[in-house]
Amino acid sequence: MKTQLEKNEGASAEKELFVKMVIDAWETQNSRVDKLLEDVSIEQLQAETAPGKNSGIYLLGHLTAVSDGLLPILGFGERLQPELENIFLKNPDKSELEKPSIDELKRYWNEINAALRNHFDKTSADEWLAKHTAVSDEDFAKEPHRNKLNVLISRTNHQSYHLGQLAFLTGK
Amino acid sequence: MKTQLEKNEGASAEKELFVKMVIDAWETQNSRVDKLLEDVSIEQLQAETAPGKNSGIYLLGHLTAVSDGLLPILGFGERLQPELENIFLKNPDKSELEKPSIDELKRYWNEINAALRNHFDKTSADEWLAKHTAVSDEDFAKEPHRNKLNVLISRTNHQSYHLGQLAFLTGK
Numbered sequence: 001m002k003t004q005l006e007k008n009e010g011a012s013a014e015k016e017l018f019v020k021m022v023i024d025a026w027e028t029q030n031s032r033v034d035k036l037l038e039d040v041s042i043e044q045l046q047a048e049t050a051p052g053k054n055s056g057i058y059l060l061g062h063l064t065a066v067s068d069g070l071l072p073i074l075g076f077g078e079r080l081q082p083e084l085e086n087i088f089l090k091n092p093d094k095s096e097l098e099k100p101s102i103d104e105l106k107r108y109w110n111e112i113n114a115a116l117r118n119h120f121d122k123t124s125a126d127e128w129l130a131k132h133t134a135v136s137d138e139d140f141a142k143e144p145h146r147n148k149l150n151v152l153i154s155r156t157n158h159q160s161y162h163l164g165q166l167a168f169l170t171g172k
Numbered sequence: 173m174k175t176q177l178e179k180n181e182g183a184s185a186e187k188e189l190f191v192k193m194v195i196d197a198w199e200t201q202n203s204r205v206d207k208l209l210e211d212v213s214i215e216q217l218q219a220e221t222a223p224g225k226n227s228g229i230y231l232l233g234h235l236t237a238v239s240d241g242l243l244p245i246l247g248f249g250e251r252l253q254p255e256l257e258n259i260f261l262k263n264p265d266k267s268e269l270e271k272p273s274i275d276e277l278k279r280y281w282n283e284i285n286a287a288l289r290n291h292f293d294k295t296s297a298d299e300w301l302a303k304h305t306a307v308s309d310e311d312f313a314k315e316p317h318r319n320k321l322n323v324l325i326s327r328t329n330h331q332s333y334h335l336g337q338l339a340f341l342t343g344k
Contacts, residue, residue, distance in 0.1 A: 014301065021321065153194070157201065163333055
C-alpha cells in the first residue's frame with residue numbers, strides 16, 4: 001500500500017514523464033530536419049519539393065518562422081527573427097519578397113532551436129499545463145487542453161508534415 | 173489550501189488531460205487524411221505524389237497498415253488486415269505484389285480507425301502509461317517513456333509526415 005507522500009511523488013513523476021515524451025518527440029523531428037539539412041546540397045534546397053510546390057528554402061524558412069513564433073506563444077519572449085513571419089508565413093514562396101540566404105536561414109534555425117531548448121529546460125510540468133498566450137482566461141477555464149504543451153504537440157506534427165515534403169529533395 | 177483528496181483528484185484530471193491531448197492530436201491527423209480522401213479522385217490517388225516517389229494508393233495502404241499494427245503493439249488484439257503488412261510495410265510501391273483496390277483500402281482505413289477508437293475509449297490513463305508489447309519488462313523499468321501513449325505520439329507524427337506528401341496529390 002502506497003503512502004500519501006509516495007502517491008504525490010508518483011503523480012509528479014508521471015507529469016514530468018508526459019512532458020518529456022512531448023519534448024522528446026519535438027526534438028526527434030528537429031534532429032531529422034538537422035540531418036536532412038546536412039544531407040542536401042544548396043541546389044537541392046533551392047529546388048521545388050515537387051513540380052509547382054514549395055521550394056526547400058521556403059519550407060526551411062517556414063519551419064524556422066513557426067519555431068520562432070513559439071517564443072511569444074509560449075510566453076518565452078519576442079521572436080528572434082521577426083522579419084521571417086512576413087516572408088515565410090504571410091506570403092507564399094513565389095512572392096516578390098527577398099529571402100535570406102540558405103546559410104542565414106540555417107543559422108536562424110539553429111539559434112531559434114537553441115533558444116527554445118534553453119527555455120524548455122527551465123519550464124516545469126505545471127507551467128507546460130498553463131494556458132498559452134493566444135487563449136483568454138475565460139476560454140482556458142472551459143478548455144484546459146489549450147495549454148502550452150498542446151501547442152508543442154501541434155507544432156511537432158506541423159514540422160513532420162513539411163519534413164515529409166522536404167524528404168523529396170534528397171532523392172530517396 | 174487544497175485537501176489531499178483535492179490534490180489526488182487534480183493529479184488524476186491532469187493525467188486524463190494529457191491522454192486527451194495526445195488522442196486529440198491523433199484524431200486531428202486522421203480527420204485530415206479523411207478529408208483528403210474525400211477531395212482527391214481515384215486518378216489522383218493512383219498517381220505518384222512527386223515524380224519517382226510513392227503513389228497515393230501506396231501511402232494510403234502504408235498508413236492503413238501502420239494503424240492496423242497499433243492493435244497488437246498496444247495490446248488490443250490482432251491486426252484486422254494482416255496481409256497489408258507485406259504489401260505496404262515490407263515491400264516498396266513498385267513491387268510485384270497485387271494491391272487491394274482503393275475502395276477496399278478506404279474501407280480498411282475506416283474499419284481500423286473505428287476499432288482503434290473503440291479501444292481508446294476503454295483505455296484508462298494508467299493503461300496508456302503501461303508498457304507497449306514490443307518492449308521488455310526490464311527495459312521498461314529503465315525507460316518508462318516507452319509506454320503506449322508514446323507509441324501513439326510517434327505514429328501521429330508518422331501520419332503527419334506522409335499526409336504532407338499526400339497533400340501534393342490535391343494540386344493545392
